[in-house]
Amino acid sequence: MEAGDLWVEERQSKILSLLKRDRRVEADQLAHDFKVSRETIRRDLKIMEERGLIRRTHGGALMNEQSKESPFEQRRVSRIAEKRALCQAAVSMMVPGGSYFIDAGSTTTILGEFMADLGEMSIVTNSIELAMTVRKINPAIDVVLLGGSIGTDVPATYGEMTLRQLRNFHADIALVSPVGIDPGVGVSYYDLAEAELAGQMLENARQKLVIADASKLGVVSRAIVSECKEIDVLVTDESETSAYTEAGLRRVIHAAA
Structure with a gap:
């Protein structure tokens, strides 16, 4: 596996961790945090959605799960x-x-x-x-x-x-x-x-x-x-x-x- 591919997987893993913590992420903020272009983040999110991990929204993404209510x-x-x-x-x-x-x-x-x-x-x-x-x-x-x-x-x-x-x-x-x-x-x-x-x-x-x-x-x-x-x-x-x-x-x- 090339180093670039490994970085992509690491970045997507970190995005998933952020989603589990915050429920939603914004593409612009991710691009800023990871110091990559917005287009790179959009590709990451597209791949993650195709894998069934997330659901893309306007300007960001959500965890791919049905939201329950807290008490x-x-x-x-x-x-x-x-x-x-x-x-x-x-x-x-x-x-x-x-x-x-x-x-x-x-x-x-x-x-x-x-x-x-x-x-x-x-x-x-x-x-x-x-x-x-x-x-x-x-x-x-x-x-x-x-x-x-x-x-x-x-x-x-x-x-x-x-x-x-x-x-x-x-x-x-x-x-x-x-x-x-x-x-x-x-x-x-x-x-x-x-x-x-x-x-x-x-x-x-x-x-x-x-x-x-x-x-x-x-x-x-x-x-x-x-x-x-x-x-x-x-x-x-x-x-x-x-x-x-x-x-x-x-x-x-x-x-x-």
Whole structure:
């Protein structure tokens, strides 16, 4: 084996180690770190994808695996500043007299904190915590908490009873926060019950809004609920989002923590 070939394998091995640690890598940063051209990194990533080791994304790569979620109690205390900024930006889309679906998650739970000054409106949610927060902070908001079985991890309702009730409602906007959103694959969840409910919310809403911080962009989990071209608004703190609008997503709101 030539020395050059050995260096290529060593570089790709180090790239794989970085992916295992950070979940995603950027081609420009890799080129800088390894002191090679961006085209060299692109060739490395192409070879690694062909071997089934990774999945290339716009400007970088991800591990070739279905992304699972960490426990809810762990997620709710991570990236708090980023989530608050995202929620504040998302609430700016809500107007008095409107009707809204909101799914349950560590990000959407925070939405209630920014609803104190909103006028009368209607919210349908499966999130127990969000329903209680909104009811306490702004009694003018009509809150419908969907019934059903309470989840073992997330404090929310799921199941056929929940879906049956949800199908009876229509909303102006559905606000969902998935495990990931990828330009080529779309919006995805790991938990199948969460995916089914979010998919129904998106289907029954006039506009579809996804809240996703930078760590969720380019991430693919096992249950796909929507393509990017079906999403009206993406609220994120990631600055580079051109791949999403190119995939058909209509509008991106950039939120800064």
